[in-house]
Amino acid sequence: MILSIILGLLAMSACLALQASTLTFAVRYFAWAAKRRPAGYTARGDFFQLSTMMVCLMVGTLIQILIWALLYRSIGAFQDFETAAYFSAVTFTTLGYGDVLLEGRFRFLAPFQGASGVMMFALSSAALLAAVQHAVTRRVESKRAVGSISPTEEP
Numbered sequence: 779m780i781l782s783i784i785l786g787l788l789a790m791s792a793c794l795a796l797q798a799s800t801l802t803f804a805v806r807y808f809a810w811a812a813k814r815r816p817a818g819y820t821a822r823g824d825f826f827q828l829s830t831m832m833v834c835l836m837v838g839t840l841i842q843i844l845i846w847a848l849l850y851r852s853i854g855a856f857q858d859f860e861t862a863a864y865f866s867a868v869t870f871t872t873l874g875y876g877d878v879l880l881e882g883r884f885r886f887l888a889p890f891q892g893a894s895g896v897m898m899f900a901l902s903s904a905a906l907l908a909a910v911q912h913a914v915t916r917r918v919e920s921k922r923a924v925g926s927i928s929p930t931e932e933p
Contacts, residue, residue: 786890793842797898800838804831806907824913835902843870846891872894
C-alpha cells in the first residue's frame, strides 16, 4: 500500500505540474488574443477564444490521462495500453463504470487518480469561468463605450 501511495502522489504531482503549465499557456493565449482583437465586441471572437482555451485544457487533460495509463501499464496492472488508457479515462473523470478494475496491491492507485481528476477539472473550470467573466465584462464595457447600454442596464 505504501508503494501505491508513493506512486499515486508522484503521478498527482506530475499531473499538477502539467495542469499548471497548461493553465499558464491557456491564460497567456487568452490575454494575448484579447489584446490583438480590435475594439468592439464580437460574439464570434469570444467564441473562438473560449473554444481555443477549452481545447488547450482538454489536451492537457488527455495527456494527464495518458500519464496515468503509462503508470498502470509500466507496473503491469493491465495487459495492453488500450485497456490501461480506458481505465485511466474512466477513473480520471470519476465515471467509474466498474467493467475494468485494478486488482492486487496497486488497486489503491485508482482513488488517487480520481481525486487528481476532480482537482484538475476544478482548475480547468475555474480558468474557463474566469475567461467567460472577462469576455462578458469586455462586452458590457464595449456597449457602454458606444452608448448602447446604460451603466445600470444589464447586458
